[in-house]
Amino acid sequence: MVEKTFKNANIEGNLRTMKNEMMKVLGFIPLLFLIFIPYSVGKTQTVYSFEVQKITGQKLPLKNMEGRPLLIVNIATKCGFTPQLKALQALNKQFEPKGLIILGVPSNDFGGQTPEENKEVKKFCQDSYGVTFPLTSKMIVSGVKKHSLFQFLTKAEGEISWNFEKFLIDRKGNLVKRFRSGQNPLGKDLINSLEKLF
Secondary structure, three states, X not given: OHHHHHHHHHHHHHHHHHHHHHHHHHHHHHHHHHHHHHHHHOOOXXXXXXXXXXXXXXXXXXXXXXXXXXXXXXXXXOOOOOOHHHHHHHHHHHHHHHOOEEEEEEOOOOOOOOOOOHHHHHHHHHHHHOOOOOEEOOOOOOOOOOOHHHHHHOOOOOOOOOOOOXXXXXXXXXXXXXXXXXXXXXXXXXXXXXXXXX
């Protein structure tokens, strides 16, 4: 009888210990929420999450452009909109001193209108339009195989429909506004949107 009572006491003691340990664990869970939830909320995806390749082949983490407005444009060499390269270079000359970076992204996705290799694309842009802003290597910007950067850029408004769509990014890496192919880079709408970022 004494032995049975002793065993019961041990069981009750163990149960109390387990209960106390459980309460400690449960009490710790809210603390985990306080620690990790703000961290995860702060990790919102921006263009700085992505890396591209320069037209010369080196890696280009877009995080290197943090703190500066960015205009990303999918360009082509043999398109009816190709003369926009001249306007983009004029925009670059006007706003680069204020911090703007224009990033030209050659693509052969639409009508095969950029058939050249990267070296020839760079030469064409420089020789024909005096382009000095940075260019990436040729990239897929539409369809299921598009680069992850363009998956991000087109998430809100859908696929790019043609060459020379323009994506305006603020100083924190967020997409501010998208301008379609026919919109002039020197047009009032784009200029006004850009000036708000300085």
